[in-house]
Amino acid sequence: MFTGIVEEVGVVKEAGDHRLMVGAATVMSDLAVSDSIAVNGACLTVVGTAASAFILELSEETIARTNLGLLKPGELVNLERALAANGRMGGHIVQGHVDSVGTVLKLDGPPEGCVLTVGVPDPLARYIVEKGFIAVEGISLTVADLRDSEFSVAVIPYTLAQTNLRSHRPGNAVNLEVDILAKYVERLLPGR
Numbered sequence: 001m002f003t004g005i006v007e008e009v010g011v012v013k014e015a016g017d018h019r020l021m022v023g024a025a026t027v028m029s030d031l032a033v034s035d036s037i038a039v040n041g042a043c044l045t046v047v048g049t050a051a052s053a054f055i056l057e058l059s060e061e062t063i064a065r066t067n068l069g070l071l072k073p074g075e076l077v078n079l080e081r082a083l084a085a086n087g088r089m090g091g092h093i094v095q096g097h098v099d100s101v102g103t104v105l106k107l108d109g110p111p112e113g114c115v116l117t118v119g120v121p122d123p124l125a126r127y128i129v130e131k132g133f134i135a136v137e138g139i140s141l142t143v144a145d146l147r148d149s150e151f152s153v154a155v156i157p158y159t160l161a162q163t164n165l166r167s168h169r170p171g172n173a174v175n176l177e178v179d180i181l182a183k184y185v186e187r188l189l190p191g192r
Helices: 060-065 157-162 180-191
Strands: 008-016 019-024 036-037 041-048 051-056 076-081 100-108 114-119 133-136 139-147 150-155 173-178
Touching: 019 041, 076 150, 133 150
Parallel strands: none
Antiparallel strands: 008 019, 008 076, 019 051, 036 041, 036 076, 041 051, 100 114, 100 173, 114 150, 133 139, 133 173, 139 150
C-alpha cells in the first residue's frame, strides 16, 4: 500500500524487453530485492539493484495498463516505497494498481500553481467524483472539476517541482488510479 506522496523523482536508465532500470538516491537507502515500490503509481517488485539504481520486471498486464512500457532512458518517474506499518498516511490509500492511462489535455496556470486537466477513458470516468481522490502518476490529488470524460486537479508549485508532472506536456500518457471504495460500492450495489 502507498500514500500517493512521492518520495523522489528517479530517472530511467534502461528500458525495454519487459525491464526497467531506474536511477535513484533517496529510495535506495533501504531498498532491497523483493521490495515493492511504486513507479508512476504502479506497484512493482525490485528484482535487482546496482549502484544508485534498481531493476524491475514488467508483466504484459503492467505494460497494457500503464505508461511504463512507453518509457525511454532519461525520462523522469515518480517513486514511492511501500508504506511502513508505523508510517504517516499523508495522502490517500493508493494500492499501486493502476486502473488505466489518461491523457494530459492541459497543464496551465500562473507560477503560484497550475491546473492539470486529464482526459480519462469512459469506463473509468464513473469512478471519479468532484473533491474525491485520484492518483495521477502515483500522486495523491483531489479532483477540482469534472466534465464527462475529463477532470482537473489543482497542483501547487511544490508538487509540480517535486514530481515528474513538471516534465509532462499535452498528449502525454499518465497513469490513473481511482479511489478503491467507488469500485467496491459498485460491486456491492447490484446485490441489494
